[in-house]
Amino acid sequence: MSNVPKFLLGIGVILIIVGVIWMLLSRFINLGRLPGDVAIEKGNFKFYFPIVTCILISVVLSIISFIIRLFMK
16 A cells, blocks of 8 residues: 555544544634634625634644654654
């Protein structure tokens, strides 16, 4: 078996786990509706850009990546 299907299955499992964790944590942490997220609603038009949420997720993933690389040495 090639490495590509294993990689895709691994990514899928990780996304499912992240989705379940996100769903469970959304009861306690209002992720996606943080102060600084842009939300514009006018009539039938809705625009939402979670800039602060994106920055927070990026920082957390960067820290996790740094810790993983630190222990891989």
